[in-house]
Amino acid sequence: MRTDGRLFDQLREIKITPNVSEYAEGSCIVEFGRTRVLCTATYEPKAPQWLMGSGAGWVTAEYGMLPRSTHTRIKREKSMTGGRTQEISRLIGRSLRAAVNLKLLGERQIIVDCDVLNADGGTRTASVTGGYVALALACKKLLAVSEIKAMPLVNYVSAISVGLHNENILLDLNYEEDSAIGTDMNFVMTGSGQFVEVQGTAEHTPFSRQQLNAMMDVAEKGCKELFIHQAAVMGEIYRLAGK
Amino acid sequence: MRTDGRLFDQLREIKITPNVSEYAEGSCIVEFGRTRVLCTATYEPKAPQWLMGSGAGWVTAEYGMLPRSTHTRIKREKSMTGGRTQEISRLIGRSLRAAVNLKLLGERQIIVDCDVLNADGGTRTASVTGGYVALALACKKLLAVSEIKAMPLVNYVSAISVGLHNENILLDLNYEEDSAIGTDMNFVMTGSGQFVEVQGTAEHTPFSRQQLNAMMDVAEKGCKELFIHQAAVMGEIYRLAGK
């Protein structure tokens, strides 16, 4: 049993509250247990300069933590830049682009901001999962007002963490588990059951191929459940995405 | 009549939701209509270095805007530094210190973070008003666990904006009004009816002393109403503050 009473392969309580921002084209607050992230998608009618004339658009992401989203306060400078912050921002951006046909988007840009309100482990996986919803809601709205002509989303994307602790495989680590564990993996998957990102790090003890395979089994289970949560709040998107 | 149907001397709907953060010693979300600010108070058991040996503590504040808290997205760097941001941070800090007996606080520090989730005018006055509640809740908690021996708060503090538009005095400006108006004043007041800060700027047409007096009348009315909202969520604080 885990410290919060969950089964090894059980997600924390997932909650996605859509349309929480007055101004953003798409937005939600995503909760993985006590981890809460505000995701907003901002539409810009032109693509970054290096894409000019290519006919394709861009989706990018920025991640930040509010100063007191954690046990001890983070200094503002550190919460907004620094290696870890940029690494996560880049991961979210790549993950979301895997769900988008950038040619269908055309020479436009969507910026997804993921700001952590409360951090209890898994902020990057919650950000990908919620960021996708914000992005999808923005696409729906842009289509509704004919700002874009076709739905550029071509797939679902969600993300989850898996850990390895004394031969047990744990799904969706909270902060306490994450701190105690040797190997921590993050998986980003598509609705069609494939991988977009696989990131695993053995802080203390390296892991075997067998263990990696077992972790993938559990991750797949978790991502599938997340797709259902996403679909519940995005409504029409699913069908539009052509599945 | 105003564009949102309010009377000239009427506040927007005020809402203060306490204890919204898992980790902060005190916290609330304060809403002035569609303006929403997350306020958290962080306790540090030691004072800044320049106060060492003085027997006194410190209260400081930092203000920030989330990237998509406004109509058009603000770049992260700009939302966290820059002249305007620092100016507002300093104003909030000074205002909150006016409510505190720093000797009673002792060589400790409380940092109040005010992060704007949604901006529709009056973010600095909402930040002072909500920041005070976060500070008060933190003080209550520190007292309850005997981390401090006496309540360091000695007064209430709230803040409100007033504008001058075609000879009309408008209380609590929203963004639309703020943009259209020549003179914009911010008042920070104490529960005992005195001024902590008076800041007025005539962007286009200078104002007369008579007009300034009329604006103060309306500001007093607004701040008094805000004290009632603060008291409603802080409970025991009022009596402890001894006024």
Place this chain on the structure above:
Amino acid sequence: MRTDGRLFDQLREIKITPNVSEYAEGSCIVEFGRTRVLCTATYEPKAPQWLMGSGAGWVTAEYGMLPRSTHTRIKREKSMTGGRTQEISRLIGRSLRAAVNLKLLGERQIIVDCDVLNADGGTRTASVTGGYVALALACKKLLAVSEIKAMPLVNYVSAISVGLHNENILLDLNYEEDSAIGTDMNFVMTGSGQFVEVQGTAEHTPFSRQQLNAMMDVAEKGCKELFIHQAAVMGEIYRLAGK
């Protein structure tokens, strides 16, 4: 009596020396007692980009302190940026713009630099008062060489500080007084007797409305005397400004 022998409502010795810079379009050194500020106005034939096509121009200001303008040396980085510096720069800019018809200026810009040579309290009020003179001298020169077609100045602007100390109202605080005093206000006024900026802060004890009114009385007296000093060095400007 005050430590330097002045009456409560008496300004320090005011001295404005015009045309001190070889290159600036307008310049002066302004002295409020031992506070000395070098003010230069730089003309640029085009407006900032965000005003392009608007037909209007811009006036902005930058404030800085020389490293050894104070009792203990300030580090260069700190003397040129930082919250306080930017806040004062913004105040000077707003104050000077209140004296200018930006449409008459046309798509041009004037930058007023206020660099403190010696700081003994009141550097921001001296900067507004001297910055106005530098601006006026630049406008006169631009008009003389037909670079602009009409005098864009529409009013006088000066600024003064007032303090509240043991129920006494003190005009034009020096550094020693400023450090000892609870409430410190800065007023920016026009030649027509109206307010452009009112900024008051009670560091320790909040102040009442009565006290604020008494401070305004004294501030008006101070600003009126400053207009006479300004007029003495600017010559023809007064009449051109249409008063």
Place this chain on the structure above:
Amino acid sequence: MRTDGRLFDQLREIKITPNVSEYAEGSCIVEFGRTRVLCTATYEPKAPQWLMGSGAGWVTAEYGMLPRSTHTRIKREKSMTGGRTQEISRLIGRSLRAAVNLKLLGERQIIVDCDVLNADGGTRTASVTGGYVALALACKKLLAVSEIKAMPLVNYVSAISVGLHNENILLDLNYEEDSAIGTDMNFVMTGSGQFVEVQGTAEHTPFSRQQLNAMMDVAEKGCKELFIHQAAVMGEIYRLAGK
């Protein structure tokens, strides 16, 4: 066949030249084909402050690219900071720590600098592989002069990239292949055949679990060959590491 004539599962020519620096405690130039990285290990007799009193030491890494190590010159600022640079620095550091018993190192620090002299794809895997050699040579030297009492290295570590292109699995991608390919994975492995890091990104087309498994087969083959290259230049280390 590949553009440079290699078999799909063939490494580029690997060359490790040890002791290239006059001052560094350990150093080498590692070459994966035309990719060349200078790796230096710097010993510091004390650990970072946050480890004080823990009895444990630290190994960290910094990655940089020389301005003209690439086809088009990179600006110096960008070559030394920025998200990608920091992400790779963190990856190298984590990978090398997996080979070290930090308790055996004691309260000391080793900093491994990996500076890319020439970039033709795979700079991060070459950096891990060569950085390990520099680290090992430094440990050997510190042991020889009794600066440390026991060999802190407990395992080999090397890294290699694998790509997926039109159903083919390619080992050790060069720049041309890397640019053309959809899925790019980096594996960091230990001499005992386990994983330290698994990082895979599908830029365009997500990949299946079967494909991931096939990529792991090839990566294992590559890492094993790299261990032989490392052992050839490090001499005694292998036995000291206890295998």
Place this chain on the structure above:
Amino acid sequence: MRTDGRLFDQLREIKITPNVSEYAEGSCIVEFGRTRVLCTATYEPKAPQWLMGSGAGWVTAEYGMLPRSTHTRIKREKSMTGGRTQEISRLIGRSLRAAVNLKLLGERQIIVDCDVLNADGGTRTASVTGGYVALALACKKLLAVSEIKAMPLVNYVSAISVGLHNENILLDLNYEEDSAIGTDMNFVMTGSGQFVEVQGTAEHTPFSRQQLNAMMDVAEKGCKELFIHQAAVMGEIYRLAGK
């Protein structure tokens, strides 16, 4: 003849006004014609950390230009940092240290700030020459109040520029001459007729050894005249320096 009517080997009008700052331990405004620099010397009772325990002190310098000290306004950031600014700061510091016995100064520091009020060529040579006077006045004062026990100055130091234009050797170049000239040299000399710094740059045409020798003749003449100007304002220092 030169554009300003001077002979080839004639200095501009030199003027040194001592004690211009209220707070600095030593200060002057130095003028080389229309070039005007404010020099202040700040005393700090302890040496930089890297000298702790050495028994020796330090003299350092910082150079800056006020935004409108030049024909076209310099941005503040640029006027205070940047390669040229740092290069000149370092030159002034080295030059002044050549005049000081750092052991006699003891573990103390003197910081000389040279801020250009008006730039018409030769700001670095004026800064060295005036910076020396500020330093000397500070030393005299520290000696008078027994803060130091012995005069640490052991020599005079002054600096002058020399240029080469169409086979003519020009002493003390103004801005106009400096812009038109190919070779520009700066010499820093001691009162005993030796060189502390020799810096020559041929922007267009390299110069011969003969020409260099001719430039040195003229520089010596200039520096000797500057020592007389320095001695006139420093009074007692000369004798104490013992040369």
Place this chain on the structure above:
Amino acid sequence: MRTDGRLFDQLREIKITPNVSEYAEGSCIVEFGRTRVLCTATYEPKAPQWLMGSGAGWVTAEYGMLPRSTHTRIKREKSMTGGRTQEISRLIGRSLRAAVNLKLLGERQIIVDCDVLNADGGTRTASVTGGYVALALACKKLLAVSEIKAMPLVNYVSAISVGLHNENILLDLNYEEDSAIGTDMNFVMTGSGQFVEVQGTAEHTPFSRQQLNAMMDVAEKGCKELFIHQAAVMGEIYRLAGK
């Protein structure tokens, strides 16, 4: 005799290895004894913006030190910026421009990067000497592919250091000598025997004119030997340069 056995006027072993970079238009590694610098020349088909329309091009240089190129590791930030780094970059740029007819180059730019692999004194003189070779090789290549129509190099340029130690004149100081010595001069000379830069600093004891002359004699000898080394690797350039 010197610590490394050289005669007073003897260069260290000089070695220039051309064409060491895969991508740079011109490159070499230059060695002055144990000092090793990687020099690369990057061609850009357009000139900096401030030269647009002038018909002339630009040559600039950037200098950096790899973190462990020295006895104790330099922090990356410091190795790439800071006063000393910028000062040396500017010196290299000026020196190389003295060898180039910028009109013949046309509106193009060549950037020479000098990155120190190993520092044992004289990094700036090695950088000028090797940077010139990289520049020359780039010009040759651009001419060969008709990217430029005429050889823009009009002279040779090399640089060497000279020191003064107990009345002895030492050529080409290594780090140990440089640290022990009072006066350190750097000379940049042309193939026609003239000076481009003369930079001398007396850290402790000022030097006389006689001593300066003796140092020039030795410098000339050193530079002449360097021209022979440069010519040996540049081949055809010499004749093209017309001397």
